[in-house]
Amino acid sequence: MAWVNAIIQGVLTGGLYALFACGLSLMFGVMKVVNLAHGDLAVVAGYVAIGVIAVTHLPVLWSFLIVVPVMALLGYVLQRTIIQSALDRSVLTTLIVTFGLSVVIENGLLQFFTANSRAIGTGLALVTGSFKLGSQIQIGYLLVVIFAVAVVVLLGLQYFLSASKYGRLIRAVADDREAAQLAGADYRHVFGIAAALAFGTVALAGLAYGMYSQLQPTTGTDTILLFAFAAVVIGGLGSLWGTLLGGVVLGVAQQIGAQISISDEVLAGYIVFLAVLVLRPQGLTTRRAQS
Amino acid sequence: MTVPVDGERPESGTPLLDVRDLVVHHGQLRALDAISLRVFPGEVYAIIGANGAGKSTLLRTIAGLHHPTTGSVLFDGKDVTRLRPERRATQGIAMVPEGRRLFGSLSVEENLQVGATYARQGSWTIERVYQMFDWMRERRSQPTAQLSGGEQQTLAIGRALVANPRVLLLDELSLGLAPVVVQRIYGMLPQILATGLTVLLVEQDVSQALGVASHIHCLLEGRTTLQGRPADVTADLVEAAYFGLAGTAPASPPGERSEP
Numbered sequence: 001m002a003w004v005n006a007i008i009q010g011v012l013t014g015g016l017y018a019l020f021a022c023g024l025s026l027m028f029g030v031m032k033v034v035n036l037a038h039g040d041l042a043v044v045a046g047y048v049a050i051g052v053i054a055v056t057h058l059p060v061l062w063s064f065l066i067v068v069p070v071m072a073l074l075g076y077v078l079q080r081t082i083i084q085s086a087l088d089r090s091v092l093t094t095l096i097v098t099f100g101l102s103v104v105i106e107n108g109l110l111q112f113f114t115a116n117s118r119a120i121g122t123g124l125a126l127v128t129g130s131f132k133l134g135s136q137i138q139i140g141y142l143l144v145v146i147f148a149v150a151v152v153v154l155l156g157l158q159y160f161l162s163a164s165k166y167g168r169l170i171r172a173v174a175d176d177r178e179a180a181q182l183a184g185a186d187y188r189h190v191f192g193i194a195a196a197l198a199f200g201t202v203a204l205a206g207l208a209y210g211m212y213s214q215l216q217p218t219t220g221t222d223t224i225l226l227f228a229f230a231a232v233v234i235g236g237l238g239s240l241w242g243t244l245l246g247g248v249v250l251g252v253a254q255q256i257g258a259q260i261s262i263s264d265e266v267l268a269g270y271i272v273f274l275a276v277l278v279l280r281p282q283g284l285t286t287r288r289a290q291s
Numbered sequence: 292m293t294v295p296v297d298g299e300r301p302e303s304g305t306p307l308l309d310v311r312d313l314v315v316h317h318g319q320l321r322a323l324d325a326i327s328l329r330v331f332p333g334e335v336y337a338i339i340g341a342n343g344a345g346k347s348t349l350l351r352t353i354a355g356l357h358h359p360t361t362g363s364v365l366f367d368g369k370d371v372t373r374l375r376p377e378r379r380a381t382q383g384i385a386m387v388p389e390g391r392r393l394f395g396s397l398s399v400e401e402n403l404q405v406g407a408t409y410a411r412q413g414s415w416t417i418e419r420v421y422q423m424f425d426w427m428r429e430r431r432s433q434p435t436a437q438l439s440g441g442e443q444q445t446l447a448i449g450r451a452l453v454a455n456p457r458v459l460l461l462d463e464l465s466l467g468l469a470p471v472v473v474q475r476i477y478g479m480l481p482q483i484l485a486t487g488l489t490v491l492l493v494e495q496d497v498s499q500a501l502g503v504a505s506h507i508h509c510l511l512e513g514r515t516t517l518q519g520r521p522a523d524v525t526a527d528l529v530e531a532a533y534f535g536l537a538g539t540a541p542a543s544p545p546g547e548r549s550e551p
Contacts, residue, residue, distance in 0.1 A: 168397065168404060168405055172394045174396070175394040175395050175396050175397065176395075178356055178388065179388060179392040179394065180405065181376040181380065182354060182377075182386045183377075183380060183408065183409065183450065184380035184381045184408065184454060185405070187377075
């Protein structure tokens with residue numbers, strides 16, 4: 001029964017990891033940018049929410065309605081400015097620039113918020129409550145909600161990409177930037193929109209993690225970015241639903257590892273990550289490595 | 292299928308495209324050396340030349356994908372040399388790039404929809420493209436990889452047409468296609484021209500170009516070696532200009548207009 005529990009918890013955690021990963025995957029898939037500041041931006045979103053709640057005394061969920069659009073706007077602006085200017089030099093430059101951004105954000109957070117960990121306190125029964133499945137399996141409402149949010153986000157992204165005008169342009173630009181320009185599309189603007197989507201999901205990831213666990217200035221790189229990478233690689237680069245599969249595989253591996261020995265939780269996840277990298281480098285969902 | 296060349300070029304009035312002393316470098320290499328040309332409304336202007344003559348570079352520079360070292364590109368009298376490709380596209384310069392360059396993860400219809408996203412006002416619609424190429428409607432939800440080479444080329448042309456351009460740049464339509472398919476694609480040109488479009492095309496296949504063009508312009512290693520109306524140039528002149536034989540080709544045949 002403990003094993004069944006581990007698998008259920010792992011699958012549900014996978015939803016959180018998919019939220020971590022889908023923005024990273026989107027930005028790589030569209031502009032070939034590996035955003036090393038991805039996790040830090042999630043943490044920023046969490047801290048901004050904590051700040052907004054403290055200042056405005058808005059209910060927690062209302063504050064999210066502010067934070068997510070603000071982060072999306074930040075994504076558009078960052079993409080149009082420093083990320084685009086790095087891209088104009090080379091794709092490799094974007095690695096350096098986003099790494100720099102990551103360092104700046106982390107140290108900025110340390111400066112303003114100290115190294116103390118903070119959680120997004122909601123006071124909602126939703127966050128702390130749980131229900132029992134049988135006698136031994138206890139499932140937190142929050143993880144179920146996060147999993148549902150992840151699925152809704154992925155469905156929304158998929159719908160946007162396949163059915164909307166900008167979604168179509170995003171795919172066109174990802175396929176062939178020049179041909180899209182010849183059709184009149186300003187790829188920089190399209191990239192900005194893709195970044196706004198990615199940052200919106202990053203914000204949700206940070207908020208979810210801030211409620212599920214605790215945020216520290218370093219959480220962005222030592223947890224969120226690493227797990228996002230692992231989920232993306234396991235699921236397959238550039239594949240949206242792959243991030244959910246990757247997240248679920250990672251989550252289950254971690255829970256099974258923890259079941260064997262509590263100190264093996266993170267290790268088990270990375271062993272699966274390495275195994276996929278060696279045996280199936282294109283990931284579980286993509287058929288061939290994307291060019 | 293040949294477009295009749297009726298008399299003189301309409302050389303009075305504003306040329307739709309006016310390329311002046313264009314010099315383009317690829318790194319150290321001088322790909323285009325002081326190329327000038329004027330394309331008047333309703334013309335089919337063909338640029339011919341061997342591999343590496345600079346034809347594609349010229350077309351890409353006009354579309355805005357390359358930046359000239361010196362020289363300028365005027366579109367309908369306005370200097371567009373500094374404009375980005377997407378701005379030129381929305382002003383009415385559409386290009387069918389070499390190798391089709393369709394959006395591989397998009398369906399046939401989505402390719403057309405992208406082409407129509409920033410369309411100018413005009414008579415071309417996706418519906419009209421479907422009427423012209425009836426196979427396309429049935430296969431509109433297929434990915435482009437399932438199309439034959441000729442169908443892909445047709446779709447690439449359709450994608451450019453739905454933007455309702457004023458000038459259509461066609462880069463090597465015949466590349467990698469069977470002769471019969473090339474015939475069919477060039478056979479569509481009169482229908483396209485009938486809607487008031489102007490065409491500037493690049494072609495390695497000289498006989499094809501001579502067949503459709505109202506004006507030809509031969510490049511060799513980035514320089515103009517011959518230009519004139521197809522009726523005015525002899526096969527020998529074209530051959531000499533195309534291959535640079537004996538270096539005797541005159542820059543322009545007798546009776547040709549004076550350069551600006």
